[in-house]
Amino acid sequence: MVAFSPGRFRSPGCRQRPSDSSGNAGHRRDVHDAVTGATPEGDLAIESRGLTKRFGKQTAVNSIDLAVPRGSVFGFLGPNGSGKTTTIRMLLALTQATSGTVSVLGHSMPARLHHVLPRVGALVEGPAFYPFLSGAANLRRLDTADRHASSNTRGARVQFALERVGLTHAADKKVHAYSLGMKQRLGIANALLLPRDLLVLDEPTNGLDPQGTREVRTLVRSLAAEGTTVFVSSHLLAEVDQICTHAAVMSAGSIVAQGTLAALRQGGDTRVRVRTPDTAGAVRVLTHLGLEPFLAPDDRADRDVVAPLRGSQWQPEAIVTALVAGGVRIRGFLVEEPSLEERFVALTGEGFDVVQ
């Protein structure tokens, strides 16, 4: 296993922004802004229309319209089996869509895959390598597959990619001796062999320890800061919550919600939570204010009183004042933003009863 050291995923200080340099631009032709929030409608890194994939009678992906703005960090959410990986396979021209169209970086896929894929780094459904080759030899091998990848810089690029994911010490080890986390890192290194305009990362933190997960987050942020669009599929909501600017939620092959993370959250309610021994009093005061309080479902003796704000004109501090004036002893008061998890569960179903 890897010895823990801070910053195994190095921040890529030596890489130039395309807008900063004319000579080092390499593959990059599109000078695009870092996350600006206001992305023009036409400037999408990934756009699909009515994208559908059927396997026999089963519809794995059902007419989805994906819109991933350039420069965004886009979270692609959904329970297992909701069609995320099938969608990614269609985006990368690994499988053919049954119907519908996809365009990636402004080119239609799969017709223009030779123009698009050199600019796309991908980690699809887990890392896969030749177990009998070393980590560095694996990266060199996969790099030769891209006929635009210069052989002169191959060694240096492989070194740099390994350094970025903190695998330099294991570069000459055979991959069959790698742990799952190390393979995952090597998979990310493979996606970073060339400067990319788009990174498609399918469950990038799978198998990583908490440190590794944090480092992937840092890496994704630094790539996004350089202007790379990052498309991350995940079912880890905390992860998406922390790094993404946009997200789409899939359920049973359809997109059930899509947009900026802030817009996605707005589907839920901001709530106030009052911790008090005087629950009856709290409910009375809150009801008097026009709210609809209820006791939080909890086993403890002193249960919290929760009230959704739902556009109420009351400011939280005014609610506290009213509670105190009403003789309610307050042990804790919290304004709760709706969590992505609640939205996610509301959209895709509870527990194992996810829509199939």
Add this chain to the structure above:
Amino acid sequence: MSSSDVSVPNSAEVPVRGRGGWDLLGSELAVLFRRRRTWAMLVAIALIPILLAVAVRLSSSTLNPGEGPPFLDRVTQNGLFVGFTAMVVAIPLFLPLTIGVVAGDTIAGEAGLGTLRYLLVAPAGRVRLLLVKYVGAAVFCLVATLTLTVSGALIGAALFPVGPVTLLSGDTISVAESLLRSLLVAAYVTVSLLGLAMIGLFISTLTDVPVGAMAATVVVSVVAQILDVIPQLSWLHPWLFSHYWLGFADLLRQPLDLGSFGQNAIVQACYLAVFGALAYSRFVTKDILS
């Protein structure tokens, strides 16, 4: 998808270019010949003439002409026959077995490891990948037959007298010319195996389980040879890829008869065309789900 795979990318749009994609072939050969499995098969091939020569050397009884595999009775008189005898022994089963392993592994092996999706996303190009994989398998055919030939010549020279070789036609040729003929036999056997290698490549595009593709390829070669000995199917025989496998005896006559070489090449070319087209049409539209 199929039309896009063969299109040459516009160099104005993609300014940085590698060496026209030859790197992938180099890498394919490096991976193939760095595998222990490949070396094990080549060592086994090299052992065939060695076992044969040692057995003949150690046995005191002299063989009557015609007993045992062809040429075996001549080995004691001239070591240069070890290679020919070993080729006759190896071609019905052992060489097809190794070709089956290599050709069956081409696409299915990458699919089984999951590296196929990363090669295609790189993007390797499906047609280019098929070509590189086939060339890799063909190079293995050549290396395998050369290994057998060289090993046979060396062990023959070490254990038996070497001198001018009396051909099947009764003529005698010099040692140097007999070595040339050995290389010609190696070339003949290599060509003989090219059709089977393409069949293996096609089968390999059908599955994600490399062992299945390997076994199926070997089975195909065995079935072809069984069909070849059923007299009722004589109309089919000239079209079996294995029909001319043992025809290299014609190369041991004076004057040199290249007729069977040509017929063999034509049959193999037919198999290349048919199974190459099948592999192409299957692979360019295949959903990569591995």
